Amino acid sequence: MNIKKPVYVGIDFGNEYSQVSYYSDKEKEPVSLGLSGPENGYYIPTVISKAVGKSQWFAGDEAKNSTMLMDTVIVDNLVMKAMDRNPVMVDNESYMPAELISIFLNEIVQAVKIAAGVQDIAKICITLDNFKISLLNVLSEALSRLNIPKDDIIFSSHTESFVYYAMNQKQELWTNDVALFDYGDNGLVYKLMSIIPFRGQNLIMTKDEDFSSEVPYSLSENKTACEYLDGKLSEIASGLFFKKTISSVYLTGKGFGDSFNAPDFFKVICDRKRAFSGQNLYVKGACYQAMGTTEGSMLKNYVLCCNERITTGIELKIIERGKEKILRLVKPGVNWYGADCSFNLIVDEAKELEMFLSPVDTVEKQLVKIPLTDFPERPRKTTLINFKISFTSDRRCYVMVIDKGFGEFFPGSGRIINEEIML
Template identity: 25%
Template sequence: MSEAYYIGMDLCSDSTQISFYNDISREPETVNQLNNKETYMMPNILFFGLETGEWYVGSEASEARFKEQGIVLDELFQNARSEETVEVHNTRYSYRKLFLMMLKMHVDSFLYRYEGATVKKLVITIPEYNKDLFRVLSTFYKELGVEKEQVEITSHLDSGLYYIFNQDESLRTNSVGLFDYNTDGLHYYRIDISHGHELNTISVTHEDYSENFNLAAFGGDNILMDITFAKIVANETKKTYISAIYLTGLGFSEKWLNKSRELLTQGRRVFAGQNIYTKGACYKAVGGEYGEFYKKYFVETKENVIFDVGISSEDEEDRFIPIALGGRQWYNIHGKISIILDDTESLTLVYRNRKTGEEEREVVKLHGIPKRPNKTSKFSVEVEFENPHHGAFIIKDVGFGKLFPTTNKIYRKEFDV
């Protein structure tokens, strides 16, 4: 009997990690390389064997390139948005096509381990939002042959929160720290949790140390790196009490933590792992109880929209009709409704703060619509975001059947909240 899996994929520039939800342990489990049980990281390369005529991906590609003649294709992540083509065995491929092929082969390399296995939900986590990369990844569901809703894209920050808030609650009795030391340098995130009478809040503070603390900054001097990191730890941990600290990223894979380890472990638990984001993405894929913290808390991050957007019902009840609900990353928020106007040529747009409940309103006039009988002017109202604070309403006249055909008029009203 085939099984459908919830999968989390951590997609970085040089490597990919995959976790799947284990129904027995009720925990995400990260996939090892078949030929190297010591690592979860699958290299982001493809190899086409000229002797076998087969494609290889990840660690198998790394091995095959030394065993037979063929063509190595790397830097696929970096070139994912490029339509530039490359010839492989008399066939031309765009880098975009090769990138999506690589991702599918990464997923298939897991699914092939279980006969008849399929994807139930896949969440891809990337270091941070990138418009062009997001656009490419948003088509990946077609490569997998699944519905669009079965593939979701998120960030390391969001999947990190999913991981942290699905660990033992005793680890977050106070603030939580996350140090991410990857190829672009060191970043620190402090997750503060406040409990109010009516509202519980999760807020995230980000400190970027990458300019002076990166993989090339110390020239292999691990002692200097340890001393410098110890100063950073001391500075950050004195700001507030930290219950637990998580360390992730390639920079922590080497054994250089000495002086800094003493400071990290003073009065708190410390966990190190390269698969925090892929497991967090897996928790998000499962959803349900694993996303409960997003219901219990008001979550403030640099990515999340903190207000709901909608319109007024324009009747005696003056109800708020939501179109796009906040509380998530702006790039994953989109809403659309259909409305019928009754004896009016205007809409009242409403912005409702999720934290305070306060509302802002503005009226938009729909000029140029022909006079029609009541309840025969139908419009679609769509909301899209360009960042957490800026977006737009797109209002379209869709007509009312054959009796009152559409004028094809489109109104765009941008907003800043």
């Protein structure tokens, strides 16, 4: 039997709808998988249901339609429930959000395996509009319930997915800046991607602007406001593009659906630019990101500097075999979620730890000293410390140093030094 190699998967996980794609060796690009009815296309309702009195669960459209076939309990708003982190009562039983989300994700993963004809997932990247640690932790737990190894899981923001999608297109489409208009339930959002050479590096910079107050989603549903919407979008785009050299423009979001028509806006975005419209940009970008981690990414020679990416390198001065050495802890351009690291170090005569912060857009390094004077004094090389760094955002870093002592001879004091570093 010819067993295909594991597949790379991208999932755009939303509160109302989700999407999924997998990388097709035949098509040489991500392929979106539609699990929903024809009225929803590639949109999968982020909903599950449970048959009353039974251990039978449904997901997506099957969950919504199950109410017509049997007595079921519907569970929706899974993103909101994950962020609340409170138990959810379903059919007189209590479930944690991670349990419920794992049921939904399992349905998607199994559908991908069937469609791709594979038995295993190589990497899975979940992209989110709401990149919050509370949601990320619940999703991590949900995926662990599916026995997907932690190292095979990536979390990405919509901005990151936009960059991965754009950079995997023909080079002529990203030679200059790349623009994205996202017109979804929360209104209009604009994203701009620029590549800037700096100190021998290619920095991918992004900028997000929120126009939801000027262009709410309700405007797209108001048939009498078409002319006003066209004018407003044209005005915004003209201002954003002024003195900018843009290679391509992407439109995504339900507001730019099949019935969307804005002649003046189209003229602005198509003037000496390539313009594209589609509803699966983020999920395909997530798939490219999953694939790029092992197959080689278009971004391997670039440093991605956007929200959720750490743009400051973090290093620690150590002594190894009698020689001073710099230990790199965090490389610029990595996502803050998953950048945590931990090392055990033996203290010789040091009274403090010396860390160096290196922002990608500056030449000078910043020295940060962490005193160890709170730890008990011991003979040389008889203090083992555990050094940990963790993040709660791309700008907020936490350092924890724990005194472990030195075996039975010098028991650990249990003392902990905590430092917060703003990057």
